Amino acid sequence: MATSRFIKDSGLTARMTLTMFLLGALFVGLVSLVIAYVNSAGGAVAVAAIAIGIAFWQWWSSDKVAMRAMRAREVSPEEAPELHGMIDRLCALADMPKPRVGVSDLPVANAFATGRSPDRAVVCVTTGILQRLDAEELEAVLAHELSHVAHRDVLVMTIASSAGIAAGLLMRFTQFGGMGRSRGNNNSALPVALVVLLVSLAVYAVSFVMLRVLSRYRELCADRSGAYLTMKPAALASALQKISGESAAATPTKDLRTANSASALCIVPAFAGGLSGLMATHPPLQQRLEQLARIQAELSRPNG
Numbered sequence: 001m002a003t004s005r006f007i008k009d010s011g012l013t014a015r016m017t018l019t020m021f022l023l024g025a026l027f028v029g030l031v032s033l034v035i036a037y038v039n040s041a042g043g044a045v046a047v048a049a050i051a052i053g054i055a056f057w058q059w060w061s062s063d064k065v066a067m068r069a070m071r072a073r074e075v076s077p078e079e080a081p082e083l084h085g086m087i088d089r090l091c092a093l094a095d096m097p098k099p100r101v102g103v104s105d106l107p108v109a110n111a112f113a114t115g116r117s118p119d120r121a122v123v124c125v126t127t128g129i130l131q132r133l134d135a136e137e138l139e140a141v142l143a144h145e146l147s148h149v150a151h152r153d154v155l156v157m158t159i160a161s162s163a164g165i166a167a168g169l170l171m172r173f174t175q176f177g178g179m180g181r182s183r184g185n186n187n188s189a190l191p192v193a194l195v196v197l198l199v200s201l202a203v204y205a206v207s208f209v210m211l212r213v214l215s216r217y218r219e220l221c222a223d224r225s226g227a228y229l230t231m232k233p234a235a236l237a238s239a240l241q242k243i244s245g246e247s248a249a250a251t252p253t254k255d256l257r258t259a260n261s262a263s264a265l266c267i268v269p270a271f272a273g274g275l276s277g278l279m280a281t282h283p284p285l286q287q288r289l290e291q292l293a294r295i296q297a298e299l300s301r302p303n304g
Helices: 010-037 042-060 062-069 081-094 127-132 135-150 153-160 162-175 192-230 233-250 253-265 285-300
Strands: 072-074 100-104 111-114 122-126
Touching: 010 042, 010 153, 010 162, 010 192, 042 062, 042 153, 042 162, 062 072, 062 111, 062 122, 081 100, 081 135, 081 192, 100 127, 111 135, 111 253, 122 127, 122 135, 127 135, 127 233, 135 153, 135 192, 135 233, 153 162, 153 192, 162 192, 192 233, 192 285, 233 285
Parallel strands: 100 122
Antiparallel strands: 072 100, 111 122
């Protein structure tokens, strides 16, 4: 099994599972509202089908979309022998299939992994990160990215996004008069379009926040899994400090616009001025460093 040698974190897994359940409940509740409040169930079925279709397309083409957004290209072992060698060793340690390897011609130091399954995944690094990290730091970053692949994080995030997609579609439909009258034709009731619009807006907002909570859990889990795989949490901590410091100081605006759609996939946000707090896709650097420090202390104990 691809994830058998990545250490599990039951606490993080439970929180991610709860978040996924709540997002699923939002999706079901939204569809049920349309069925109950609109004359025909056809609108709800159409919205659900389109939302699922969009989510499926995002999952199916995730590797191509991310590679294009990051201006990346696949490289062979002959073109990047050291990079391939590191990934070969890590995949052997993790007992997982080797993903394709890509390089993005961006000066920003970053890395990402994507793909619809471990067999169809790609791990990509920028030329900036290759120039700035030493071998141990780069290996730690690659272990983090391989954890995303092994745990099928792209699939998890795609499924979780369905509620937000459906809510966005409903908002569009109501703006263009796509919703009919409510059952009973009660003239004193709010127009159905207004009700659906308000509920869709609320579901979209809640889904937006919860997706980012899930994304932050996902990053913490990948940090933890990658650190235990290499047994070098300090190397990952050092890499995160280098990458985050550079990103905050001198990330080219033009490159950031190009990387926007793939920002959530990167080991650190692609945007120096990205959202923070509840809106952030990544945990605060300090929280990540504290977790890695605890792992380092645990591994340093005589019986660790």
